[in-house]
Amino acid sequence: MPTIKDVAKLAGVSTATVSRAMMNPEKVSEKTRLKVEAAVAECGFSPNVIARNLRRSESKTIVVIVPDISNMFFANIVRGIQRVALKNAYKVLLGDSIHTVEQAKAYMDLVRSKQADGIISLTAELPAEVRQGSELPMVMACEYFPGFPVPTVRIDNRGSASRAVDYLLDIGHRSIGCITGPMENPICIDRKAGYQDSLQKINIAVDEQAFEDGDFSFHSGYSAFRRLQQHFNMTALFCFNDMMALGAMKAAIELGIKVPQQLSIVGFDDLLFAEYTDPGLTTVRQPQEEIGITAANTLVKVLQGGKANQDTIIPTQLLVRGSCVSPSK
């Protein structure tokens, strides 16, 4: 592999000039620039970015920590991140933490060891030390910790959940089951609060029997619904994500409960598949790619030394599809 020295020799200039010709062409005369370009082409030179990074002490890489790479919800967020990263000449290192704090820590260490410049975390399952006050350039997307001084990009979980439940109430439901996520998670607390807000607004008592916990997986939705329907009588169901909504839908169908005639279902996320089920799943759409784009832009701003918004709230949207009807039916 040719180095900058070879190019310099070939072009009959110094290495500094070669470097300039490539990085700041305007700081070099037209003539030398052409000479250098010719030499580069002749020997097929491609700069050693590792050496450059060492010299400039930056890596032009950002780490994205995802709790589960096979969860489709994250794919479009990552795509949005990639798009922005690319535009700003950053590479993206995708780290799957597999829901473990240790893995997450390993990825965060990439910043300490100068292999990455910053972090976008799509998970709140982070090492405890870090939650106190992060010294690392970092942005959290979707998830957050209350009081954790890191810019976040997220949605209004409480308001969005409330809007979904409002819709069910509007079309006449009065007994609405709810499959939550892990309740130690702040966004789950928010969504549950949103559910409660809606009922309280029209003076319906909140029945604790209406809730079952899931873990955001299809299977947990499936089994949570089987448990739920044994102790709670409902005409509608609100699930904290689409995956669990689909699991619940499958369970309902197996139990001979017709969707939507006997059970209306609302999900959360708007996964690709929400549109394809039969009936289509009514859900709270999170603009996934936009979340990714915004998170990446925020991190880029932080990395450039700018002050970033502490919190950016991305609007959601209730998508009404076939999975809900009035209970009168």
Added chain:
Amino acid sequence: MPTIKDVAKLAGVSTATVSRAMMNPEKVSEKTRLKVEAAVAECGFSPNVIARNLRRSESKTIVVIVPDISNMFFANIVRGIQRVALKNAYKVLLGDSIHTVEQAKAYMDLVRSKQADGIISLTAELPAEVRQGSELPMVMACEYFPGFPVPTVRIDNRGSASRAVDYLLDIGHRSIGCITGPMENPICIDRKAGYQDSLQKINIAVDEQAFEDGDFSFHSGYSAFRRLQQHFNMTALFCFNDMMALGAMKAAIELGIKVPQQLSIVGFDDLLFAEYTDPGLTTVRQPQEEIGITAANTLVKVLQGGKANQDTIIPTQLLVRGSCVSPSK
């Protein structure tokens, strides 16, 4: 950030000794090792990996090129790759080429610029230069070019497709539609050949009217089926992937065609969702994580200077679910 010099000063040894104590602890006396460890802990030293990489001229990073990160099929493959990479102290840089050759080239250039040591490509949409004879350490998974001298990890597309069609023939179907992928793609050519093999084996003429092209997307499956059923009468349908099978299923239901009673459907891949549809989708399972693991192991072997298998064929499996019944029904 402390450097190795700081640690050396603190421990009262040379930088060389610090380096040794960390990289080859056995080459250093117990006593100095402890001194160094204490110093490292005291100042919170974490080695600058960029500097190390420059010195050793390697990056311990592999690039994975994916044509579409939001395509779930690749998620589990990537997960398998990550697992192996981690075990061998490699980082994974996930590159989404968005089906463009330019993007793919950009990711391949990471190897030239020493930012990555090798490539795993999950797409065949690569720059033409590269296809001639790759000088870069590279492994292809799933896709391949005939005659391209790079180790591949893939399935027996022809045999697998044939097994799926055999199954449909076995349960009595004689008129089997087929939604293919882009026919310039070698694996699609193979799968089509497999379809033809099955028919020819029992002396059924292959009707060119039985085929419609898709592009592996849900939507293309949907519209391909609508076209297909206008000019071809079938009791069963074989799709080159699950996404298109689901699209076709949706189209069929909309057209009032009952699945499986009036139309049996077989897919390919075994996406997570194949199990969750109603009816469950009969499909050819590709062991995605295993493909990833094998591809990564192969690349690691190449990077370590070993000779890797030129081609590894991973077995597939026909998963029979509810989407197929005998046409007599």
Added chain:
DNA sequence: GTGAAAGCGCTAACAC
């Protein structure tokens, strides 16, 4: 077993 010293390939002052 340990230290001194030479670079890996590049960039950025600083001179000219």
Added chain:
DNA sequence: GTGTTAGCGCTTTCAC
């Protein structure tokens, strides 16, 4: 506008 030079932080001979 261009060259000289001094490192970035680490690993690795080569001596001792």
